[in-house]
Amino acid sequence: MVGVDEYATRKGRHYGTVLVDIETRRPVDLLPDREASSLAPWLAERPGIEIVCRDRAPFFAEGASAGAPQAVQVADRWHLWHNLSEATERTVAQHRHCLRALVPATPEPEPEPAPEEEPSGSPWPTGHRVADRTRSRHAAVHTLLEAGHSLRSVQRQLGMAWHTVKRFADAAKPDDLFTGQWQNRTSVLDDYKPYLDDRWNEGFTNAWKLWEEIVPLGYKGSYQRVRAYLYKKRTSPRPVTARPPSP
Incomplete structure (x- = not known):
């Protein structure tokens, strides 16, 4: 029985794979990355493996299927509880309007301060020093x-x-002033928005965790840019259609 998980030599930048003997609870090997192509050969060299206990990362699933097709793959206890708590939190958040209707007298907690969102279509995100200065001057002039x-x-x-x-x-x-060469200004996040959208639709909404995921993919921008993009998705109106998690 072998446990498979990731470890970081530089959090958010570089990860490897740790292999653990489940019976002794001791590490037995370290792989320099967390790719299926590295895990599969390691497992294939040990045909006696009957159980692979892993988290739910797709690269570990692929590596285990390719390198140890005879083994049963199971989720470890920590990830079971962690995934269950995340699913529960998402479900409660998505149905919060229903809960408010049932208990109208319950006071709502103070919302977490969030960055001011720029109008739709603005070429500059909040936090860009030129854009912020332009908005500030525009407000002062009109006041x-x-x-x-x-x-x-x-x-x-x-x-x-x-x-x-x-x-x-x-x-x-102020956004009327963002014209000319800035009107179609691209963002360093543009190439990673499809990935973020897919992860968002899968239920992963933690901005910090998603930032950590796209940094190894080549993203060079700031965490604040990722947070602002996800904040816009989080605050956009959407129908309450989510189903409870399956058993």
Whole structure:
């Protein structure tokens, strides 16, 4: 009986595979990566293996099936409880409106502060220093104009050039200023959004964990960008159609 799990030499960057003797509960070998192509030969060299106890990572499932087709694959106890708790949390979260209707007097907990989301289609995410400065200046200009100040007065108070004040005043919203070379600005996250979407649809919604998953795939951007993308998905309206987890 062999246990298969991952270990990190640099969390979020580089992972390997640890093999454990289930009976003695001691590690017996370390593989330099967590690929099915590395696990399969190791198992194939040990035809006496009858049980592979693993987490539910697809690369471990593929490696175990290829290298030890005669073995029974089981999930370890920690992952069973962990996956069950995640499924329960997702189900409760997806049906929270039903629970609120049943117990209307129960106060809602204070929501976790979240980054302000930019309007749909904005080429710059919240947290981009140029975009944030543009939004701040736009708000300052329109606040003074609404208070009755002239463009010249706004120019003097904010220390901005007159034509800049005029441009900000003419823009109904700050995103109207994101034009030209920035209008179709690509994001370093674009190539990884399909992966994040698939994982989201599978029920994995932890931004930090998903960031750790795409870093080894080549993602060079920040965790905040991943968090902002998933926050938009988390707060978008969606129908309550989720079913409870299966037995």
